[in-house]
Amino acid sequence: MTQPTFKVAIQDLYPDHLAYCYGCGRNNEHGYHLKTYWANDEETVAYFTPKPFHIAIPGYVYGGLIASLIDCHGTGSAAAFAGRAQGREDNPPRFLTASLHVDYLKPTPLGPELELRGRAKEVKERKVVVEVELYAQGELCARGQVVCVQVPDQYIQQLVDIGTARQPNAPEDAR
Amino acid sequence: MTQPTFKVAIQDLYPDHLAYCYGCGRNNEHGYHLKTYWANDEETVAYFTPKPFHIAIPGYVYGGLIASLIDCHGTGSAAAFAGRAQGREDNPPRFLTASLHVDYLKPTPLGPELELRGRAKEVKERKVVVEVELYAQGELCARGQVVCVQVPDQYIQQLVDIGTARQPNAPEDAR
Numbered sequence: 001m002t003q004p005t006f007k008v009a010i011q012d013l014y015p016d017h018l019a020y021c022y023g024c025g026r027n028n029e030h031g032y033h034l035k036t037y038w039a040n041d042e043e044t045v046a047y048f049t050p051k052p053f054h055i056a057i058p059g060y061v062y063g064g065l066i067a068s069l070i071d072c073h074g075t076g077s078a079a080a081f082a083g084r085a086q087g088r089e090d091n092p093p094r095f096l097t098a099s100l101h102v103d104y105l106k107p108t109p110l111g112p113e114l115e116l117r118g119r120a121k122e123v124k125e126r127k128v129v130v131e132v133e134l135y136a137q138g139e140l141c142a143r144g145q146v147v148c149v150q151v152p153d154q155y156i157q158q159l160v161d162i163g164t165a166r167q168p169n170a171p172e173d174a175r
Numbered sequence: 176m177t178q179p180t181f182k183v184a185i186q187d188l189y190p191d192h193l194a195y196c197y198g199c200g201r202n203n204e205h206g207y208h209l210k211t212y213w214a215n216d217e218e219t220v221a222y223f224t225p226k227p228f229h230i231a232i233p234g235y236v237y238g239g240l241i242a243s244l245i246d247c248h249g250t251g252s253a254a255a256f257a258g259r260a261q262g263r264e265d266n267p268p269r270f271l272t273a274s275l276h277v278d279y280l281k282p283t284p285l286g287p288e289l290e291l292r293g294r295a296k297e298v299k300e301r302k303v304v305v306e307v308e309l310y311a312q313g314e315l316c317a318r319g320q321v322v323c324v325q326v327p328d329q330y331i332q333q334l335v336d337i338g339t340a341r342q343p344n345a346p347e348d349a350r
Contacts, residue, residue, distance in 0.1 A: 020230055021232070022229050023231075028228055030226075031228065051205075052342070053206065055197060056271070057196070057334060058192070058195055059334070059335060059340075059342050062196065063198075064197065064198045064244075064246045065239075065243070067239060067243065067246065068240070071242065098279060099276070099277060099278045100238065100242055100277045100279075101274070101276045101277075102274060102275045102276075103274045104274065160233050164233050165234075166234055166285075166286055167227070167286060
């Protein structure tokens, strides 16, 4: 795997009780654990190797997984770009996805590690738009755009309080 | 669960060797097994109850799963709409996703069964555009658009042949 420039993943800077995302939360034991790093001053990068059953048709990666990876790399990248812009790189703000668009350019082969690259198209005070490209063995297979909205910590906490009250079996440290 | 008008899911009409999709293939033992039915003459419907770990933050459904469900219900619906238009309802043509767009309108609560409704926005000879709405307890939480391209059986078979040659551990009946 190509070594990213910086060793700390953006998602590993999220507080424990907000690290349960199925796509990228370190505390979700069933999830994908996608990790977004700075690749250079302009770009973020993430790597993921699909499991043999993550297929659309035999031999090709499932489009829903591709959308999921683009989504999580998008919100992670938004946190990175906004964290830098706001001078809070060690404690980046959190983003939720407002919209996700994916163009599937060619069938993505199953087997090779996938590489996702992210670039900021727009960084505003509360909104970041991230363009993501997904490569397999150097070939561009899908291109995505993720519109991310910054959500105040307090609002997220309110959501989680309501959500976990509805879900008595949620993890205790997430309440 | 609301009973769909027709009892046979579109995805259950796919041949065995093309029923391995992680989102909707009956032969993928790890997958979601989403099933698309006709709801009425105009609309398709599918239902899905996320697992407790399919979360973005505690208590709310993961956006990547929502994108996956919209994608599979979109291509399934495209097969249904095109199958009817082409007079081959029992042996519908297969579609791959060219592009997927999802607007996340509000956080989707974890717990309730989700309902997906599909409508044809455009049905052309080789291209079908499907609009999908996702509801939780009657509330519209996400809206998607799936651009689906009809793929000749022969081309899919060529893809699968190449893909399984690269994947010696693919299921035998998918070769």
